[in-house]
Amino acid sequence: MTVSITDVAEATGVSASTVSRALRGRPGVSEEMRARIVAAAADLGYTASRSASSLASGRTYTIGVVVPYVGRWFFGTVLDAAEKVFSAAGYDVLLYNLGSPEARKRFFTKLPIRKRVDAVLSLLIPDPEEAAALRSLDVPLATTVGGARPGFTVVGIDDRGGAESAVRHLVNLGHRRVGMISGASEPLHWTTPLDRRQGYLDVLADAGIEPDPALEADGGYTVEGGERAMTELLALRHPPTAVFAQSDEMAMGALRSLRRHRLRVPEDVSVVGFDDHELSEVVGLTTVAQPVAAQGREAARLLLARLDEPDAGPPRPVEMPIRFVLRETTAPPHSGRQR
Amino acid sequence: MTVSITDVAEATGVSASTVSRALRGRPGVSEEMRARIVAAAADLGYTASRSASSLASGRTYTIGVVVPYVGRWFFGTVLDAAEKVFSAAGYDVLLYNLGSPEARKRFFTKLPIRKRVDAVLSLLIPDPEEAAALRSLDVPLATTVGGARPGFTVVGIDDRGGAESAVRHLVNLGHRRVGMISGASEPLHWTTPLDRRQGYLDVLADAGIEPDPALEADGGYTVEGGERAMTELLALRHPPTAVFAQSDEMAMGALRSLRRHRLRVPEDVSVVGFDDHELSEVVGLTTVAQPVAAQGREAARLLLARLDEPDAGPPRPVEMPIRFVLRETTAPPHSGRQR
DNA sequence: CCCGGTTGCGCAAGCGTTTGCGTTCGGATT
DNA sequence: AATCCGAACGCAAACGCTTGCGCAACCGGG
Secondary structure, three states: OOOOHHHHHHHHOOOHHHHHHHHOOOOOOOHHHHHHHHHHHHHHOOOOOHHHHHHHHOOOOEEEEEEOOOOOHHHHHHHHHHHHHHHHOOOEEEEEEOOOHHHHHHHHHHOOOOOOOOEEEEOOOOOHHHHHHHHOOOOOEEEOOOOOOOOEEEEEEOHHHHHHHHHHHHHHOOOOOEEEEEOOOOOOOOOHHHHHHHHHHHHHHHOOOOOOHHHEEEOOOOHHHHHHHHHHHHOOOOOOOEEEEOOHHHHHHHHHHHHHOOOOOOOOOEEEOOEOOOOHHHHOOEEEEOOHHHHHHHHHHHHHHHHHOOOOOOOOOEEEOOEEEOOOOOOOOOOOOOO | OOOOHHHHHHHHOOOHHHHHHHHOOOOOOOHHHHHHHHHHHHHHOOOOOHHHHHHHHOOOOEEEEEEOOOOOHHHHHHHHHHHHHHHHOOOEEEEEEOOOHHHHHHHHHHOOOOOOOOEEEEOOOOOHHHHHHHHOOOOOEEEOOOOOOOOEEEEEEOHHHHHHHHHHHHHHOOOOOEEEEEOOOOOOOOOHHHHHHHHHHHHHHHOOOOOOHHHEEEOOOOHHHHHHHHHHHHOOOOOOOEEEEOOHHHHHHHHHHHHHOOOOOOOOOEEEOOEOOOOHHHHOOEEEEOOHHHHHHHHHHHHHHHHHOOOOOOOOOEEEOOEEEOOOOOOOOOOOOOO
16 A cells, blocks of 8 residues: 555654644644654655545645647647646646547536636636536636636737737738638637737728728638638639738648749738747748747736635736737738749 | 535435445446436536545546646647547546656656556656656556656657658768757657667668768757757758758758758758658658657557556557658759759 | 643544445245 | 345445644743
């Protein structure tokens, strides 16, 4: 058997209660005794059973993190940063990867997280029912993706403003036909695509450009989707001279399509993305940078703060700064040879 | 208070034992009673407390996954795939992200995982001491990264053979000065860099090419490192005409460096990578593809199998297939204009 | 020298399950 | 009709901690 609290109690000649108090830094133990207990525990290689301690105390020292796709850069990066904050504070992380509809359904009906976590960080936007299920857990909730629900601490960015800066850049370069590669909002109940689209429309209106629905294509926030979308746009009678992709992944897909069509970037077509993916610098993509890891860190911190200060209500939404990054995929229209 | 097992026991007029047996599919309960209990449980929204049940049963229905960097594509992809298998089987995943030395040290000394998991999937190579710590948990262990330790179920690929196919491709194209961008094995106790290097050396020997130590540069398995390494190689009196990067990330860094030096790929320099990163197709990188997600799935499956069949010893190592992928970053030397 | 207040520790009652064993009961076997 | 037996269920003892409470021993102040 593995060593239990009574083993270290016997080894030091005290009761289990004292061992528990000593190891957890509770008052009521003399410093001398505490030192002896700590030494004995280390000596025996004792670690408290989490099951037992959380059963007894009600605290699990575990945070649930639910994400749509761990494999995607954005979510992986947020998770990475958040996990570091949690584990540094002594919390473990329970990961739920809800990419497939089945996994998602299973999660929200069985709610395996119930009674297992002290707080939840959700990187996916729950629909109203799902949000209610999470609230029923009665623990602090947070999210780093747009589309806040009541009860959630939200850390995010100004999606609309970011999109505006990207599109304004294109317009300022002289582009009049600027396309957009976006992603559907449904079924993710996700406001980011909507906000970024609004920013796009704002700038066009501002510049007196009539928006053309044909210039909007759906890229589903994936590389392949971006490629398909760009190909669609190129098939138009009057293709755009510049494209705003709502994510860098889609922008990269667009670059690929352009390369296949033997079009030069930025001479023939300009492309600007959004997110500042880790590989965007590699391909020289002009984009709007958002502090992804910082958002994960911040959300984690706010969650921990609420655990320490349970009476304080949910904090105000936090908006992190964004930054336009000029690289090499944008230029005035038809700056090179004509095609 | 949240609903407990006694609540559903009272609601059905039976004892808690019967409820437990009914809900867990144990024998000793009539089908009629089981149905009533299941209905009542669903009605009340009852979920067993994991803490209590694992305290009583010793099973935690949780798998520990330890990774060096969740944010990196390779690990994120493996994790994604493995988590799906685990959660479909009813297991939760406890994630430990051990990127920093402090986090790593904290994990292996406190071993917060003890008594919390039924098995461990390690995506980092433990040093001998760390491996011993993991074995002391007395649960099935698995890994998907080269450098197996005794006691671990290992799922991997033929790194040496993969490297050989990449380098052979370059040599067959006519390259004689082929450089390599690698990564240090220490302090990760990682045999992958060594194996891939051996493949490189094998092919050179085979082709009667004298290996030149100056043509090997350290890229640390990161994009930036790859860029630095390529820059070093270009500074050589006789730079290589082709480069084998031990990972696609480093290859992309190399591409970036080449672009900055106004060298064309593949006309001036050929580049081949390893891994088939999700964005490699986007940049047209010739590489060696390994089934990353499949490795995660397979490792997870093997772990679950060992949980069901505890007496069976650790299974033989599994080697997954690899595949050379020809794209657009390789060509015969000096195939374009000279520089 | 007596007494109220600390300080340091042990006792024991949980926390919500699981599970070995005991009991009851209806039906099949002699 | 007496017996045996398995099926269905209840009892109660863990599992390994946490924590409110009680009780000595000790402190300094009047």
